[in-house]
Amino acid sequence: MLEVKDLHAYYGDSHVLQGVSLEVGASECVALLGRNGAGKSTTLKSIVGLIPSRRGKVVFKNRQLDRLPTHRVARAGIAYVPEDRGIFPTVTVDEHLGIALKAARGRSSRRTADYVYQLFPRLAERRRNLGGQLSGGEQQMLAIGRALVSGPDLLILDEPSEGLAPVIIDSLAEVLNAIKSEGTPILLVEQNYHLATYLAHRVYVLSQGLIRFSGTTSALIADETVRRTYLSV
Ligand SMILES: Nc1ncnc2c1ncn2[C@@H]1O[C@H](COP(=O)(O)OP(=O)(O)OP(=O)(O)O)[C@@H](O)[C@H]1O
Ligand SMILES: [Mg+2]
Numbered sequence: 001m002l003e004v005k006d007l008h009a010y011y012g013d014s015h016v017l018q019g020v021s022l023e024v025g026a027s028e029c030v031a032l033l034g035r036n037g038a039g040k041s042t043t044l045k046s047i048v049g050l051i052p053s054r055r056g057k058v059v060f061k062n063r064q065l066d067r068l069p070t071h072r073v074a075r076a077g078i079a080y081v082p083e084d085r086g087i088f089p090t091v092t093v094d095e096h097l098g099i100a101l102k103a104a105r106g107r108s109s110r111r112t113a114d115y116v117y118q119l120f121p122r123l124a125e126r127r128r129n130l131g132g133q134l135s136g137g138e139q140q141m142l143a144i145g146r147a148l149v150s151g152p153d154l155l156i157l158d159e160p161s162e163g164l165a166p167v168i169i170d171s172l173a174e175v176l177n178a179i180k181s182e183g184t185p186i187l188l189v190e191q192n193y194h195l196a197t198y199l200a201h202r203v204y205v206l207s208q209g210l211i212r213f214s215g216t217t218s219a220l221i222a223d224e225t226v227r228r229t230y231l232s233v
Contacts, residue, residue, distance in 0.1 A: 001026050001185050002047070002078075002154055007056035009039075009046050016042050017053070018209040024154065029186040031200035031217075033193070033231060039209045040189040041083055044158050047187075048080045049073045061153065074103070077153030081160065085143040089132030093123055093142055096131065100146040109151025116145035119175055137168035144175070154185045161192045173198055193233045197221060205230045 002024040009017040017039050024030045034040050046053045049070045058065040065073055074080070088096065097113040104110045117124035120141040126134060134142065140160055147155060160176070161169045173195055180186055180199060190196040196203065203220045205213035213226045220226065227233050 001028070001061065002187065003057075003059040004043075004047060005057040005059070007043065007046055007058070008054045009042050009051055010054055011042075016209050017046065019056070020206065020209070020211055022204050022211065022214070024185050024187050027183045027185060028202065029180045029188065029200050031188045031190055031196040031203045032206060033190060033196055033203060034206035035230065035232070036191075038206045040206055041158055042209075043206065044080065044082075044156055044187070044189060047073075048078060048156065074150070077107075077150075078156060079147035079150055079152035079154070080156045081143045081147045081158060083158040083162065085139050087131040087134065087139045087142055089130060091131050093127045093129055093131070093134070096142055096146050097149055100149045104150035107150050109153075111149050111151050113149070116149060119148070119178070120145055137164050137172070140164060140168075140172065141175075148179070148184075152184065154187065155179065156187045158189045159191060160188070161190060161195050169195060193227075193231060 004020060004022045007017050007020040020043050032040050032043060042051065045051045047058055049068055053066055056066065060076055060078060063076060065076060097116055101110065122138060123141050123145060126138060131139065144160065160172060164172065176199055188196060188199060197217050200217050203215065203217050204211050205226060207230045212230055213220065
């Protein structure tokens with residue numbers, strides 16, 4: 001499905017990604033873990049074309065994506081939910097979904113606003129509220145819901161649980177689990193080790209721009225050295 005090979009990225013002179021390789025298979029949920037500043041968000045941004053990679057290859061459904069602009073990456077079927085969620089403060093919940101539906105015109109897998117409202121009943125209650133009136137949890141639900149309306153072939157999430165209360169994280173975990181069960185492949189960046197290991201089939205651990213561990217979730221859970229050294233858990 002997604003194949004990232006030897007990706008390098010720089011901010012000015014700083015060599016932030018030093019050859020990152022990873023894969024996400026069909027129906028797979030893959031977590032990318034690592035401490036603050038490890039390069040997780042940079043990896044995701046390089047995949048979706050928000051920052052140019054200087055070297056390496058991103059192949060999605062047998063098509064080379066690197067050097068494609070972000071809107072073309074979206075059209076290729078990758079939905080990306082950024083760390084900051086990107087909700088417009090003066091646009092209603094309904095309108096957010098409407099905009100996303102319009103952008104997904106022509107995709108046969110396109111879903112409806114009702115699909116999102118069934119997944120997140122709380123959003124249905126707030127459909128006429130503005131983005132700026134939503135709680136952090138509701139904004140995250142909207143960001144994920146908006147990403148799902150295209151019926152993406154891959155969902156990329158950057159720290160969906162960040163800043164959310166434990167009870168909200170629990171309900172988010174159930175929704176992501178449902179999305180996973182429907183067979184949508186997910187690439188998940190998380191600081192929340194428990195959420196990541198609950199959802200992911202496989203895990204990559206990143207530190208200082210290099211992949212230090214790659215394996216099944218149970219292999220990570222069993223590997224105390226990797227957990228202590230790179231994740232402090
Ligand atoms: N726009 C930027 N300009 C310069 N340096 C940056 C920029 N964005 C990130 N960096 C640096 O690149 C490195 C990797 O950042 P990145 O955001 O990918 O880390 P991360 O793993 O997502 O961390 P976090 O868990 O804090 O979100 C860090 O050292 C960071 O300071
Ligand atoms: Mg980040």
